[in-house]
Amino acid sequence: MLAALIILPLLGAVITWLIPSDRLRPFALSAFACGHLGITLRLLIATPPPSAGGWFNLDALGKIVLLSTSVLFFFCAIYSIGYLAYRLERSNRILCTGLLICLSAASMVTITHHLGLLWVALETTTISMTPLIYFNRNARSIEATWKYLLICSVGVALALIGLYFLAYSTIVARVEPSLLLDDLIRDAGKLSSGWVHAAFVFLLVGFGSKMGLAPLHTWKPDAYGESPGLVGAMLAGGLVNLAFLSLLRVYQLCLATREITFFQNALVVMGLISMLFAAIFMARQADFKRMLAYSSVEHVGIMAVALGLGGKAIFGALFHILANGLTKGVLFLSSGNIHRSYNSKSTDQVRGALRRLPWSGGLFLAGFIAITGSPPFAPFISEFTVVSSAFIQGRAVVGALFLVSLGIIFIGMALTVLPMVMGEAPANSETTSYRDTIWTVGPPLCLLLLVFLLGVWIPEPLMTLLRDGAALLEAHP
Numbered sequence: 001m002l003a004a005l006i007i008l009p010l011l012g013a014v015i016t017w018l019i020p021s022d023r024l025r026p027f028a029l030s031a032f033a034c035g036h037l038g039i040t041l042r043l044l045i046a047t048p049p050p051s052a053g054g055w056f057n058l059d060a061l062g063k064i065v066l067l068s069t070s071v072l073f074f075f076c077a078i079y080s081i082g083y084l085a086y087r088l089e090r091s092n093r094i095l096c097t098g099l100l101i102c103l104s105a106a107s108m109v110t111i112t113h114h115l116g117l118l119w120v121a122l123e124t125t126t127i128s129m130t131p132l133i134y135f136n137r138n139a140r141s142i143e144a145t146w147k148y149l150l151i152c153s154v155g156v157a158l159a160l161i162g163l164y165f166l167a168y169s170t171i172v173a174r175v176e177p178s179l180l181l182d183d184l185i186r187d188a189g190k191l192s193s194g195w196v197h198a199a200f201v202f203l204l205v206g207f208g209s210k211m212g213l214a215p216l217h218t219w220k221p222d223a224y225g226e227s228p229g230l231v232g233a234m235l236a237g238g239l240v241n242l243a244f245l246s247l248l249r250v251y252q253l254c255l256a257t258r259e260i261t262f263f264q265n266a267l268v269v270m271g272l273i274s275m276l277f278a279a280i281f282m283a284r285q286a287d288f289k290r291m292l293a294y295s296s297v298e299h300v301g302i303m304a305v306a307l308g309l310g311g312k313a314i315f316g317a318l319f320h321i322l323a324n325g326l327t328k329g330v331l332f333l334s335s336g337n338i339h340r341s342y343n344s345k346s347t348d349q350v351r352g353a354l355r356r357l358p359w360s361g362g363l364f365l366a367g368f369i370a371i372t373g374s375p376p377f378a379p380f381i382s383e384f385t386v387v388s389s390a391f392i393q394g395r396a397v398v399g400a401l402f403l404v405s406l407g408i409i410f411i412g413m414a415l416t417v418l419p420m421v422m423g424e425a426p427a428n429s430e431t432t433s434y435r436d437t438i439w440t441v442g443p444p445l446c447l448l449l450l451v452f453l454l455g456v457w458i459p460e461p462l463m464t465l466l467r468d469g470a471a472l473l474e475a476h477p
Contacts, residue, residue: 009104033077040070060468066110075443082439101128144222151219159206169195188256210243214277224293229336237328267308274301275405282412316385323378330367333444340434352425359441378454
């Protein structure tokens with residue numbers, strides 16, 4: 001079953017590439033996405049034991065990220081049926097194939113405990129998503145594509161140097177050289193402290209750039225702003241979580257080496273910087289898709305702060321993986337509809353979306369309310385858990401900066417979103433052929449219902465999974 005998570009999307013990528021019809025290809029994408037989600041749910045119910053040698057092991061942390069990624073991908077695939085029906089002027093072969101290759105690599109990230117293989121899989125997600133950002137094929141999209149490829153690849157290359165240092169620390173310690181997480185945790189007390197410190201720095205910077213932590217976030221506004229809505233949803237709600245899972249693996253090793261304080265403090269600092277950067281650049285943002293990119297910078301900062309605080313905040317970080325990922329799906333898919341209807345991302349042109357597109361405009365407005373941490377949606381639960389944990393631990397400065405950033409971001413987003421959805425469309429606004437359909441509003445509506453449900457009730461199996469994941473990130477005597 002673990003192998004099926006990887007093989008099924010790869011098989012789907014081959015079949016999708018061979019399908020000659022642009023109209024049929026999104027249906028094939030959706031079929032394989034449905035199959036992947038079915039396998040994911042089956043594995044959550046009956047998880048196989050670790051593989052021989054320990055290379056593959058679907059633990060609680062991997063399950064949380066796998067569930068979030070598979071659910072989001074499924075709804076993005078369904079959305080592609082309606083969205084790509086309006087984009088028949090260009091082939092969608094590369095788009096559909098690249099998404100399935102990315103899903104296969106993402107599945108590998110969640111199930112492997114070999115840090116070298118995790119690195120390869122994470123880099124594969126970068127490469128497979130690169131041509132998808134160029135789907136609109138204009139000057140700004142090619143610039144965004146190269147910026148995404150170069151910055152993320154450099155970041156992941158720095159992570160590779162960190163893995164080299166980690167491997168070398170085992171040689172210095174005269175233990176069996178290995179990049180298996182279980183072996184490294186077992187021998188953590190014997191590893192060379194200097195090389196381990198160096199490894200942690202490079203791994204934090206490398207995986208942090210993939211997440212988009214400030215000041216390593218410079219690829220995000222362009223990549224999110226120029227890519228199609230469903231690609232932006234996977235970047236902000238899917239690939240960010242994969243990079244965060246990589247940091248969680250490093251965190252597990254930090255706990256074992258007793259060097260956790262250094263790593264936690266670095267996470268808190270980078271997380272707060274990310275939130276403050278987002279607060280500054282989100283104010284009066286004229287491009288609503290770039291606004292969503294800075295929202296992503298904010299939320300990776302929230303996850304970093306939560307992980308750095310430790311304790312009860314760990315639960316908030318893990319729950320935020322789901323809350324942020326699903327809410328970003330609502331925002332990016334509905335914003336794609338608005339962009340298609342107005343043929344513009346500028347808030348000067350996009351006005352009165354609730355009148356022109358009642359469903360998409362309403363979903364975008366609800367997504368804004370959810371992503372800013374307002375009840376009764378899921379992000380409120382995770383953010384409240386994090387900030388309350390900061391004050392309980394006596395870290396009032398961290399909690400205060402956290403709240404101030406959230407307040408500024410709420411105001412900044414409101415100044416962009418509310419004029420977009422309210423009022424009348426400008427007289428010179430372009431009229432397009434786009435109309436909301438069940439294919440384009442159904443997926444973000446279902447995602448919004450999930451975000452609402454998780455905000456008022458967390459099912460017991462999910463609660464158990466989150467607690468098991470938090471237990472893996474707790475220090476043990």
